[in-house]
Amino acid sequence: MKAATWTGVNEVSVEEVPEPQLLNDHDVILKVKQSVTCGSDLHLLGGYIPFMRAGDVLGHEFIGEIVEAGPAVRHRKVGDRVVGAPFAACGNCWYCKQEQYSLCDNGNANPGITEGLWGQSPGGCLGYSHAMGGYAGSHAEYIRVPYADVGTFVVPEGISDTRALFASDAASTGWMGADLAGTKPGDVVAVWGAGGVGQMAARAAMLLGAEQVVVVDRLPERLQQVREHVGAETIDYSSTDVLAELRERTGGRGPDVCIEAVGMEAHSSGAAGVYDQVKQQLRLQTDRPTALREAVMACRKGGSIFTLGVFAAMVDKFPLGALMNKGITLRGAQVHAQRYIPELLERMERGELTTEHLATHVLPLSEAPRGYRMFKEKEDGCVRAVFTPGS
Amino acid sequence: MPLPKILARAAGLATEAGSGALQQLQHLRLPGVGQSSVTDDPDTAARRWRAVTVLADLEQLRAETPEPLARFGDRLEVRVTPAPGGRGAELAARFRSPVTEEELGELRSALREAKQRIETGEVLRNEPQPHGHRKQTPQGEALDGMVERAPKEGVL
Ligand SMILES: NC(=O)c1ccc[n+]([C@@H]2O[C@H](COP(=O)([O-])OP(=O)(O)OC[C@H]3O[C@@H](n4cnc5c(N)ncnc54)[C@H](O)[C@@H]3O)[C@@H](O)[C@H]2O)c1
Ligand SMILES: [Zn+2]
Ligand SMILES: [Zn+2]
Numbered sequence: 001m002k003a004a005t006w007t008g009v010n011e012v013s014v015e016e017v018p019e020p021q022l023l024n025d026h027d028v029i030l031k032v033k034q035s036v037t038c039g040s041d042l043h044l045l046g047g048y049i050p051f052m053r054a055g056d057v058l059g060h061e062f063i064g065e066i067v068e069a070g071p072a073v074r075h076r077k078v079g080d081r082v083v084g085a086p087f088a089a090c091g092n093c094w095y096c097k098q099e100q101y102s103l104c105d106n107g108n109a110n111p112g113i114t115e116g117l118w119g120q121s122p123g124g125c126l127g128y129s130h131a132m133g134g135y136a137g138s139h140a141e142y143i144r145v146p147y148a149d150v151g152t153f154v155v156p157e158g159i160s161d162t163r164a165l166f167a168s169d170a171a172s173t174g175w176m177g178a179d180l181a182g183t184k185p186g187d188v189v190a191v192w193g194a195g196g197v198g199q200m201a202a203r204a205a206m207l208l209g210a211e212q213v214v215v216v217d218r219l220p221e222r223l224q225q226v227r228e229h230v231g232a233e234t235i236d237y238s239s240t241d242v243l244a245e246l247r248e249r250t251g252g253r254g255p256d257v258c259i260e261a262v263g264m265e266a267h268s269s270g271a272a273g274v275y276d277q278v279k280q281q282l283r284l285q286t287d288r289p290t291a292l293r294e295a296v297m298a299c300r301k302g303g304s305i306f307t308l309g310v311f312a313a314m315v316d317k318f319p320l321g322a323l324m325n326k327g328i329t330l331r332g333a334q335v336h337a338q339r340y341i342p343e344l345l346e347r348m349e350r351g352e353l354t355t356e357h358l359a360t361h362v363l364p365l366s367e368a369p370r371g372y373r374m375f376k377e378k379e380d381g382c383v384r385a386v387f388t389p390g391s
Numbered sequence: 392m393p394l395p396k397i398l399a400r401a402a403g404l405a406t407e408a409g410s411g412a413l414q415q416l417q418h419l420r421l422p423g424v425g426q427s428s429v430t431d432d433p434d435t436a437a438r439r440w441r442a443v444t445v446l447a448d449l450e451q452l453r454a455e456t457p458e459p460l461a462r463f464g465d466r467l468e469v470r471v472t473p474a475p476g477g478r479g480a481e482l483a484a485r486f487r488s489p490v491t492e493e494e495l496g497e498l499r500s501a502l503r504e505a506k507q508r509i510e511t512g513e514v515l516r517n518e519p520q521p522h523g524h525r526k527q528t529p530q531g532e533a534l535d536g537m538v539e540r541a542p543k544e545g546v547l
Contacts, residue, residue, distance in 0.1 A: 005523040015523030023516040055523035112544025116425030
């Protein structure tokens with residue numbers, strides 16, 4: 001079959017690869033209908049998470065049809081149209097029972113690598129490097145999904161493929177950020193990053209009752225989408241002093257909840273930007289935490305911050321003093337998609353949550369290299385490139 | 392022991408290329424993180440109980456030593472105790488006499504397997520997976536070595 005693979009730093013190819021097989025009794029094989037690029041892939045692509053092997057199949061946000069099911073699969077059947085969760089979660093360990101699915105104890109067959117990095121191993125993620133379990137991803141005609149009763153969700157008929165696709169990751173990640181940061185009615189919420197994840201976090205905050213939601217980015221077409229499709233306010237950080245603006249818009253308090261949806265490759269200008277670039281290149285820090293620093297400084301006293309943006313290891317000049325003295329709560333997580341997908345599909349069906357606008361570029365799988373280039377360089381207003389392997 | 396050798400050993404890599412690539416990865420790590428023992432002397436390290444917490448019935452777990460551990464026979468002491476807060480049971484094991492790093496690795500993967508069988512009924516497999524052409528590069532080789540060792544490595 002055809003698949004989009006990582007073949008080196010900043011190099012995506014389309015290759016002929018073997019079809020996946022059922023490896024465990026709880027597996028299904030999906031025929032992929034749509035599979036989308038995610039900001040997390042950019043960190044892999046750029047070599048910031050150095051556990052990719054040339055030839056690895058990318059992709060972890062997808063919708064497809066079940067074409068084969070293992071003997072232990074009870075609640076899904078051949079022919080079901082399903083969205084898949086990015087993380088492989090067994091559903092039976094203590095973490096899964098707490099609905100912390102991305103922390104599943106039994107989802108990563110290579111735990112030694114992540115224990116080496118972080119002291120403990122989170123779960124495994126499809127198409128996300130050998131550190132995260134070495135699973136082949138969804139930018140392919142077929143994908144194997146382990147623990148399918150837990151990790152796939154039947155999509156109600158009324159929801160289009162493209163809307164449902166984003167329940168897989170962008171929408172569930174955004175929802176998780178707003179939810180686990182403790183967003184409640186009356187809150188002011190600021191979101192850094194107007195990509196798929198940031199936009200969905202902003203929408204979630206609104207649906208959870210936030211009084212005011214402000215999204216920070218510099219790309220005009222994305223900020224435009226935020227105003228038009230999400231209904232939140234925006235700040236263009238390239239022309240506005242973000243901290244001053246947020247203070248002015250919040251009666252001098254700062255946001256109650258700050259959601260960081262930018263990650264380790266944050267863009268920044270001026271001296272701080274140069275400093276971070278140099279440090280990263282000299283390997284004195286692995287990640288550029290520009291947006292996270294800003295969130296710590298912006299956040300109101302006693303407020304909460306959630307980092308949805310992916311970080312790999314070390315950051316420098318982290319304002320821990322501000323965090324501690326202002327009594328801020330900082331949390332982060334990889335997506336517990338299994339916890340949120342059912343509710344998101346219901347909201348999608350009711351029309352409360354729309355995602356189609358994120359799919360700015362729908363391309364055949366053969367154009368994956370171009371799709372990734374446009375997504376990485378944010379060319380032609382690309383917010384997400386969606387591949388359609390079946391077509 | 393020179394640093395590249397220590398690093399190479401830590402990941403079970405013998406090749407020069409492997410240790411070179413791994414050294415580059417050290418900027419990702421905090422010193423000492425990710426090994427089961429950092430300041431222990433080798434004897435203490437070898438005698439430590441290695442434990443996984445299993446969401447399972449204590450009595451059932453006590454009734455029979457899980458198969459992956461039973462394989463070690465008398466060489467292993469096995470202990471099952473309740474885990475606090477409704478987390479099930481703590482399944483711990485240690486060797487009765489000094490063993491090699493390789494044997495410790497076998498124990499790590501046996502404990503992980505035992506837990507998986509009890510909680511999910513099977514052992515997760517990730518081979519073979521679809522993939523494209525594997526270019527032969529030093530980094531690629533190092534990663535292959537790391538992946539092969541990964542089930543036997545880590546803090547357990
Ligand atoms: N936690 C999870 O499970 C999870 C899931 C999906 C994605 N992610 C992560 O979320 C992040 C965003 O994903 P995405 O798909 O939306 O990516 P994206 O690349 O499409 O969007 C990132 C946005 O951040 C903006 N940005 C860059 N620097 C900024 C700064 N200093 N201040 C404000 N905005 C800035 C960019 O202009 C861009 O619009 C990535 O780090 C990704 O890895 C995490
Ligand atoms: Zn993602
Ligand atoms: Zn689990």
